Amino acid sequence: MNVQPISGEPARRRRRPWRGGGPLALALGSVLLLVSACGGGDGAAGKQPAGKAGDRAASQAAVVIEPKNGADGVATSGALKVTARQGRLKSVKVKDAKGTEIEGKTAGGGTLWQPNGHLGASTTYTVDAIAVDSQGREAAEHTSFTTLVPKNTFIGQYTPENGERVGVGMPVSIRFTRGITDPKAVEGAIKVTAEPSVPVEGHWFGNDRLDFRPEKYWAAGTKVTLKLDLNGIEGRPGVYGTQTKEVSFTVGRSQVSTVDAASKMMTVVRDGRTVKTIPISAGAPGTETYNGQMVISEKHAVTRMNGETVGFGGEYDIKDVPHAMRLSSSGTFIHGNYWSGKQTFGERNASHGCVGLFDQRGGGDSATPAAWFYDNSLLGDVVIVKNSHDRTIRPDNGFSGWNLPWAQWKADR
Template sequence: MLSLTACGGGGGKGADDGKGKGGTQQAERQSTAAVTITPKSGATGVDTSGALKVDVAKGKLTEVTVKDAKGEKIDGTITGSGASWTPSSHLAAATKYTVHAVAKDSDGRAAAEDSTFTTLTPKNTFLGDFTPEDGSTVGVGMPFSVNFTRGITDPKAVEKAIKITTQPAVDVEGHWFGNDRLDFRPEKYWKEGTKVTVDLDLDGVEGRAGVYGEQHKTVKFTIGRNQVSVVDAAKHTMKVTQDGKVVKTIPVTTGKPGYATWNGQMVISERLAVTRMNGETVGYGGEYDIKDVPHAMRLTTSGTFLHGNYWGGDAFGNYNASHGCVGLSDVRGGYDKSTPAAWMFNHSIIGDVVIVKNSHDHTVAPDNGLNGWNMSWADWTK
């Protein structure tokens, strides 16, 4: 018993000494880096911009991983020589996120922190109606145009959320028309065969106070062959060029005196095999109402078309007789594929360019249709 007691007593003293030494070693192994994640874990109704941040005291961040509920990572940047991390873009609305952050102190010892939070669910939202459609093949003049359902008061935030990449690479810049339309284009017409990818990441973007975007789409389209047609209103002709070579010259009629056709570069934005044209819709009262205009292709929002004309008599190639449109000879019903209008319709796609010159009118406004090519690059990029 004495032996056991003595052995036990000796063990107790040794344990005390070991405990003190072990505690010191444990403290020495613990990192002094202190990681802080904002917002706090469990937070709800978090703003989609400016709220997420990771900071560290007495150390440097080495890893920050932020994921949404689907496991998609959110890109970000470590700044301040490792002192903080912020996301590179806004967050999506009504989404749960997880954050994992690691930092090291001056001795290389790591400290980690984890957090979860949920972003706000907006009461007011906006959408962007865009053209061209995903998967389409378009002409060399086609911009990527977005019309917003609400007026935008933070254009920088919205523009930042729309990323455009091309193959081959080309600089593509955006231009605002008012506060509800944003168009993107390169300096010159697209190169044929270019593949364009648009990441329309509006979900969670606060476009105006309390109004958030609610869509995230990827849109891809391809630039087709290079077709540009030049209408000479004085000579009453249209030369159709492909890859810079004239492939067809077509007699036309343009706007008569008092109704001259716009000059300038216009982009085909709509193709209609047959449509009704009523003068009342464009401010011309009851001057005309043609219920079956064949082979019609829209050039402006205000009502300028390149279209078939079966009532024009001998005007084509001889004199200007229209109310501002560019007319090509056709037959009623558009059944004859050999007519100039039918040929033009069947050889055109959305995004092709039609240039009008020598008309007795001003140059078409850049926002009257998809016609931003009538702005200089310097004005476009202001």
């Protein structure tokens, strides 16, 4: 049966009022809260807050590395540089295959990086560089390249040897296996230091020899270190060094011996004190001994001396000269002499330019002046000759560079 409304209005279904309770309400409330939190203060879901859009933009800086990634046969000098465009360099790291880092410096307000020195030959390097723009945003670049493999090479043959104990006059002398036409580059790759510290300078003799010394003789007890970093140095066009080496030697006690060709006596001074005076025989008239400061560069218990090897023809050939020590590359020695007679020493200059000391044949008598001097001398000890009727020895004849004044030693060659 149908029931008609009293008022005559159409019948409507009644709805219960919502009171906000129950599980469904909690769920809906959580969703609304989440949307509000994600959408920001203006209630727009997913919209970026004002002022934050720049954080997502790429850096305006760019890193450019030369040579290009994968390059081969790269020059060891002048080829490597790292540049920042529209920014500045934050860091640059260059390493070889062993992990050794190459030192460098920046210029141009941080826009350019270059190595401090040369690179090694036949070596692969990696480069990692980072630049930043004005907003601090980073741009990075990584590359690797390999330097050239030289067809022609050179090394430096050095004196003294590692670990030696030498006299105060011993220079650091390096002879190169090829003539050098870029001495500045080669000398820049060589470092000689001393402890205690003292200024040490290099001097070129010709194009294949470089010596280093201080202004005055080394102090007794000084430790001297030679570092050769020649690998990759172009010493002459197309000729590259292949050598990386470090050697050290120690200076022993100070011994300086002075030969007076006029009085025919030698005075031996050790650590400032005269320890012995020895009769000698210097060069005879016409074959006088050089004047000047010389350095013992070789020691031979017994050696042969043949006049033909030093321009005296067949005037002498003595096969068993005892206690011989070289003073010059041209053939000057200070040595034992058994053939002139003991009465000669201190009385007459009779040699072909050497300094002779009385000795026994075979050198077996340790009591002779020659044996004593030999036993008490080191490579690098100084022997000075004065009052001889001959010129001063050339600085490049043996280790005679001490005869060159310090200002000339340091002067440009």
